[in-house]
Amino acid sequence: MRIFLVLLVIILSSCSKTKTITNQQENVFYDKAFEFLEKNNEDSAYIYFDKAKDLFQQNKDLVQEGKCLINMAIISTNKGDYFSGQTISLEAVKYFNEKDKEQYQTICSNYNNLGIATTNLKDYNSAIKFYDLAIKFANNNINRVSYLNNKAHIYTEQKKYKDAIDIYNIILPQTQHKDYKIFARLLSNLAFIKWMNNPRYNAEPELLNALKINKSINDLWGQNASHSHLADYYAKTDEEKSLFHAKEMYKIATGLNSPDDRIESLQKLIQTDPNNYSKYFSQFLSLNDSLQTTRNNAKNQFALIRFDAEKLKTENIQKENQILLQNIGIASLVVLLIGGTISGSIWIKRRKERLQKENELKIKENELKISKKVHDVVANGIYQVMTKIENQEHFDKDKALDELEFVYEKSRDISYEKVDSNDILEFYKKISNLIGSFKNEKVNTFLAGNGANIWMDLSHSVQDEVYQIMRELLVNMKKHSRANLVAFKFERNNNLIQIQYTDNGIGIPGEIIHGNGLTNTVSRIEKIKGSIIFDNTIEKGLKVYISFPIS
Known part of the structure; x- marks a missing residue:
């Protein structure tokens, strides 16, 4: 099942791409970040948003600093690093004034990102609260419709189909003859959910109409969702049609370079095409492992970017301490005369800050090592056992259970090593x-x-x-x-x-x-x-x- 989720990217709306002047100086990092985004290079954009954030912080421009954080949060969510996306967005909330209407576009985009990240973390009740806040601050109808669609998706995940249908019945007429792309997607969602709520409901005409509209406007993402719905709709009544739409979804998802949708389409193909089960299952395993590796690397990469930034700040503090100590040595006699206790207290305070920073860096280093160990030991171990089961006709079941138990114990050992920063979730x-x-x-x-x-x-x-x-x-x-x-x-x-x-x-x-x-x-x-x-x-x-x- 695929319900289209709308992530209104703040980088294209509330954060203007015009050059930003702060204290009469251009923030070149901010402009560079947008240049990378236009080239779909999110990794480099993330780095430059982080640099821009530090420059805005120095110039005490809270709003622009907050916008940098939101862009970093959205990129993290897009990359599948939902904990980071959630954490950074929560950090950004405090940078904005919810009484200032000029900031509403930014605020609602941030709450929408929180809703999507939290949805993917399966905390549905919290996600609904974030979507309600996004709706509250939405300052145009397109945004409001998108956030209501996302809220309806939560109700669908919770099997509260009637609540989802009520939302779609309100927002669908608002898009008809105004935005065919959104109208087609909402129409497909509504028809599919009506069928899920009542399996006797004839959703076929609406689903096919939505697909027709998506094709007429060349909306590949919309076609992808339509084929997903149709493959599921025909699964128990017409295997040939179900297989056709599953194959079409796989073809489009491949062209869109969407690994999540390719995995979903492969799952449908495994169920509907038993003659090619082995081929599709092998592709599924390979793609799933590759996706997990990519996302783990992305998480590590973004963590390293922030880690390096903190490390640089720590090194700067250490250099300041060295200069301070030299000055204290040169002027020690004077300091003693005018009150050595003042300088001593400054040195102690800075030393305490430095040690605290170093301790935080050690924690982050340890977390990165553990993240790599989880992937190397656990994910690869499970994949190895699954491969044996698939490829060995007479593979011993007890042996498989023993190997999985070994991987499980390894994962427990790793969990005991992990240092919990306690700042991701309450x-x-x-x-x-x-x-x-x-x-x-x-x-x-x-x-x-x-x-x-x-x-x-x-x-x-x-x-x-x-x-x-x-x-x-x-x-x-x-x-x-x-x-x-x-x-x-x-x-x-x-x-x-x-x-x-x-x-x-x-x-x-x-x-x-x-x-x-x-x-x-x-x-x-x-x-x-x-x-x-x-x-x-x-x-x-x-x-x-x-x-x-x-x-």
Whole structure:
């Protein structure tokens, strides 16, 4: 399923491409960034937006500095680095005045980017809030329609089809005879969602009409989405037509150089063309691995750009310290006479700042090493096992499970090494994302009481232990319990946090509770001076009670 998401790129709208004058000086980095964007060279554009941001910062031009951040955030989102896109956009929010109507275009574009990045991180409730803010500050109808379309996409992902249909029924007439490109895409989206809501709905005429309009105006992205919808629509009723549209989608996605759409079309081809299953599956594996490698490299590259910028600032501070020390040495007698304590305090303050910067750089260096290790050890390990399964007719199932278990253990080892900067997401959002990641067609997850106030004043080290405890409970649930309902409840009483875990599975045998499976969980609880009780006596399922003090 492909619902067209609109990322209104701020670089073409609210951030004017005219030369920007700040304190009577041109910011050549800013202009250079746009030159690279016009050539579709986003990597170089990112570098120059970062340089421009520093120059605007020196000249205390907050709005232009914020625009640089938004452009960097949008580029990160485009590259699939959704955490960075979200983080940088959140940082940019504070640079703008939401009472100044002249800044509305920039503000709404930033909230839209936050919505898209957060959507891809599967935090749908937060994404809707960001889209609502984008709609609030939208100062023209085209932008408003685009943001409402994106909001409808969230409702579709949540299977709230009627809410999505209500939105499309409002915005579709607003684009008819005004913007055929957007009208065709919205028409295809609406018809497809009506069919998903009611499989007896005849969406074929509208889907084909949308495709016809897309072809008439040569909108390749629109044709790509239309073929995706038609391939799914015909999947159970006309395999020949479904296969045709899947092939057309693959052809167009290849021409557009869109790896995500190529992967989606290959998935459709694998399902609809069993005669060529092996060929399509091999292409899927190769392309998926290549895409993950590219995105990991992009994440590392952008992290390195910001890392290098911070490193340069640190080196400049060190040079300033050296000059300061030389001056102190030359004028030491004078300093002693007029008050050495003043200079001493300045030196101590600068030394403290330098050490803090160096510590931050070490953390970032370690994160980059870990990111590479995750790709080299985990992704490549899984790919190797999948390749063996595909190519070896009599590959031993137990051996495959052993190899996957080895990769899993390696990933756990890496996770224990990782230094969490705790600045990507607030802890309650990380908890929400963790629990939501285990939700699928067979398992529903629920949580209650998870708010920012619950985790207030909880140290980063305890947060990390709690996160690992909850993940280990969920992993054991998935491996052993056969549950289809899982719930977490969080409460805080004075200085004590209480967590209740419940599932409706077969329970956990004693040998797993006291064996290797949950040994780490128990030791982690002891580490944070808490307690854990496994209630395996209920008629069906398992309850786990956890409590620990806020230290």
